[in-house]
Amino acid sequence: MYRTHTNGELRISDVGKEVCLCGWVQRSRDLGGMTFVDLRDRYGITQVVFNMETNADLCAKARTLGREFVVQIKGKVAERSNKNSKIPTGDIEIIANEINILNPAKTPPFTIEDHSDGGDELRMKYRYLDLRRDCVRKNLELRHRLSIEIRKYMDGQGFMEIETPFLVKSTPEGARDFVVPSRMNPGEFYALPQSPQQYKQLLMVAGYDRYFQLVRCFRDEDLRADRQPEFTQLDCEMSFVEQEDVLQMFEGLIRYLFKVEKGIDVPPLQRMSWQTAMDKYGSDKPDLRFGMEFTALKEVFPQGKFSIFDQSEWVGGICVPGGAEYTRKQLDELTDFVKRPQVGASGLIYIKCNADGSFKSSVDKFFNADELKAVAQACDAKAGDLILILAGKAAKTKTALGVLRLEMGNRLGLRDPFNYKLLWVVDFPLLEWDEEAGRFFAMHHPFTAPKPEDDAMLETDPGKVRANAYDMVINGVEVGGGSIRIHDKNLQKRMFKALGFSDEEAQAQFGFLMNAFEYGAPPHGGLAFGFDRLCALFGGADSIRDYIAFPKNNAGRDTMSESPSPISQAQLDELNLKVNLK
Ligand code: ASP
Secondary structure (H helix, E strand, O other): OOOOOOOOOOOHHHOOOEEEEEEEEEEEEEEOOEEEEEEEEOOEEEEEEEEOOOOHHHHHHHOOOOOOOEEEEEEEEEEOOOOOOOOOOOOEEEEEEEEEEEEOOOOOOOOOOOOOOOOHHHHHHOHHHHOOOHHHHHHHHHHHHHHHHHHHHHHHOOOEEOOOOOOEOOOOOOOOOOEEEOOOOOOOEEEOOOOOHHHHHHHHHOOOOEEEEEEEEEOOOOOOOOOOOEEEEEEEEEEOOOHHHHHHHHHHHHHHHHHHHHOOOOOOOEEEEHHHHHHHHOOOOOOOOOOOOOEEOOOOOOOOOOHHHHHOOEEEEEEEOOHHHOOHHHHHHHHHHHHOOOOOOOOOEEEEEOOOOOEEEOOOOOOOHHHHHHHHHHOOOOOOOEEEEEEEOHHHHHHHHHHHHHHHHHHOOOOOOOOOOEEEEEOOEOEEEEOOOOEEEEOOOOOEOEOHHHOOHHHHOHHHOEEOEEEEEEOOEEEEEEEEEOOOHHHHHHHHHHOOOOHHHHHHHHHHHHHHHHHOOOOEEEEEEEHHHHHHHHHOOOOHHHHOOOOOOOOOOEOOOOEOOOOOHHHHHHOOOOOOOO
């Protein structure tokens, strides 16, 4: 037997027991005639003591132990004179009478501590050492607990977990596919699934009624801080349901998770139409932890006084509480912020509502005090507040103001990661016009059903059709989304037509799903949650990377295994592939 206990287990009630522990040397210190070794495993840390006077040889051996050596220690549990209330085993220590070095270790390239001296890159290269750190392990423990609770809830509701294939057909809609060459079918490729969307719909046709899967998905997109080329979804589908049934079911899941994991009673989720979200927050995933909602100002400013406003399709502002104190320099900084290409505004207009009731604005030349006062009233601004205004094309300007709103939320410390605000965003547009391609794309995916009351517009005014689609948003993060699906072959055909597919193209790409719909497809719908994101949110973190055991870096690389990597000519030949590197 290697060990009798783990390093997180022993308590004062165990004093006097002979025990055997295994683990890694966290640190050791020599204090006069004593050597103390902190022994670590995933369960905790236990202090081991070696006494020079009573056992000089053993103590000398203990002094040879380096950081991260793997050792086995036998000894007796004793009460500590110097207790450490910060750790659960802090009342006891082991008086050692034997050490076995199971494996020596090189000195790790960074300290295995919460506040490590290793930078991001170094820690990723030695991820197996990084994973030894408490803070990283806690993230993976959270992930594990959530996955177990999800399965409990889903099972309790009659959902079956069913695996769908990883080698699938490449389809053009959506993100870019990762492709896999087929050796047995020269010149042909599989794709890795971006999601099990079509398979879960086929499972509904097959009568499986309530399906879920914690499943890896793959998307070959340019990476941002919160994106990974492979990520995990909680993917779900139900038959004989309307939107309301799906919302209730998964609102139930999320509220359950908050209750069991965090002890938080989340109130029933607020619902907001996509249009309202865009008009009030400039985002389809509004962060409701703070106000600063938009006020539309085009009609509030008098016409004919300021040509920029006159020429703008939309003028809108947010009121920053207490912002009148902002200095010239701070305002210049904000102007630079909105002018960055990622935000894309052409300039920023401000109105300071001074404590004495006067106004100071960047448009004083064009508007008098009464006119500014009317704007302040429209924005519900009080003395001491600052109004920030953007003007331009409606959609673009709202998005830019939305980014500025979040920035102001950050600056004012209004975005506490542990203050959770959840909502459903509903009634998304079905289609989105793409200027470059000169055609509509499905905003969610091409299997999403239009709202029945908008159905007739699919041919006459496609851009106006709303979808039976919904997103769950927590703290400004889209954690999940889905839709009621099209289950009628004719409607699916009309949808493909609206997307600019000929019948033949649609048949070639999605024929198997459309054919299946001819064999008795039930009405169905579902959604998928981004599981990594959900974990990050529960952990109060921004990046999903910390919740994935072996993530890729921002260039999509695994720096530990050094992949992707070239393959041999023999492999290429076998796959009938020619690599043409320019
Ligand atoms: N498959 C969709 C996605 O990955 C989710 C859904 O509609 O169920 O976003």
